Amino acid sequence: MAYVVTCPCGVTIRDNDLEQFVKAVQQHGKDVHNQDASREQVLAMAREE
Numbered sequence: 001m002a003y004v005v006t007c008p009c010g011v012t013i014r015d016n017d018l019e020q021f022v023k024a025v026q027q028h029g030k031d032v033h034n035q036d037a038s039r040e041q042v043l044a045m046a047r048e049e
């Protein structure tokens with residue numbers, strides 16, 4: 001099972017490890033969108049596959 005989020009910009013971020021996943025999504029938001037996402041916001045967007 002993996003955690004997955006598809007960003008509105010079209011990028012899909014996927015990781016089996018929850019902590020790595022949250023970090024990757026936060027990093028993407030910061031690098032690409034200049035936005036800070038809280039852990040709660042990341043988890044609210046995520047789905048499990």
Ligand SMILES: [Zn+2]
Nearest residue numbers: 007009011032
């Ligand atoms: Zn994005």
